[in-house]
Amino acid sequence: MVVTPPTAFDSVSPLGFGASGTVHLLKCKTTGRHFAGKKMACPLGQADVARREHALLASLSHENIIRSHDVCCEADAVWMVLEYGGATITDILLENPKMLYAHRQSWCGQALSAVSFLHSRCVVHLDIKLDNMSVTDTGVLKLL
Numbered sequence: 001m002v003v004t005p006p007t008a009f010d011s012v013s014p015l016g017f018g019a020s021g022t023v024h025l026l027k028c029k030t031t032g033r034h035f036a037g038k039k040m041a042c043p044l045g046q047a048d049v050a051r052r053e054h055a056l057l058a059s060l061s062h063e064n065i066i067r068s069h070d071v072c073c074e075a076d077a078v079w080m081v082l083e084y085g086g087a088t089i090t091d092i093l094l095e096n097p098k099m100l101y102a103h104r105q106s107w108c109g110q111a112l113s114a115v116s117f118l119h120s121r122c123v124v125h126l127d128i129k130l131d132n133m134s135v136t137d138t139g140v141l142k143l144l
Contacts, residue, residue, distance in 0.1 A: 009037065009081070016088070018131070021077075025084065034084045035069060042078040050078040057082075060121065064114035066134075066144045085134030085142030092135060107133070110141035 009026040012034070016023050021040035028035065040050060050071055057068035057080075070081040089107060093099060111133060118125055125143070132144045 009035065011037070016131070026081065036066075036082045036084045038080040038082060040078050040080070042073070042076065047073045047078050050080060054080055056123065060118070060123070062114060062117045064110045064141050064143055065117065066142045082144070083142065085144070086136045087134060089130040089133045089135060089141075093130070103139070106139065107135065107141045111143060114141070114143040 008030065009028055012025040012027050014022065015025050015036060021038055024037045024039065026035045026037040027033070042050060050073070054068045054071040057066065061067075066085055067083040068080055069083065072079040072081065111128075115125060115128070128143070134142045134144070136142065
């Protein structure tokens with residue numbers, strides 16, 4: 001499959017796929033920063049759904065919630081340019097099944113903090129799972 005990210009980015013590698021689309025590691029051509037690019041199939045006229053999701057994510061400012069930086073519409077697809085949070089918890093646990101209890105405990109607390117914040121803003125997350133949580137190099141959990 002040919003991946004055509006938004007023009008300001010180079011596609012570095014695929015990160016994964018889900019029910020709503022594929023996720024690619026993107027590198028900004030001007031700054032060199034990495035982002036996650038979520039490419040979703042978008043039937044004609046459905047781009048507003050992605051724009052609303054972007055607007056919601058962009059409005060939520062919390063250390064444990066992935067930030068949305070941009071949304072780019074193509075003829076048949078929409079790209080959401082998101083903060084790159086690192087490896088998913090699923091990937092981390094598959095690589096290191098004996099992960100320290102203290103790390104798991106910290107992740108649980110951070111996930112609860114993110115969900116509590118969402119609920120305080122009357123937002124309900126309908127897809128909480130380990131694949132939608134990533135951990136930065138500094139140990140900060142990020143909920144997508």
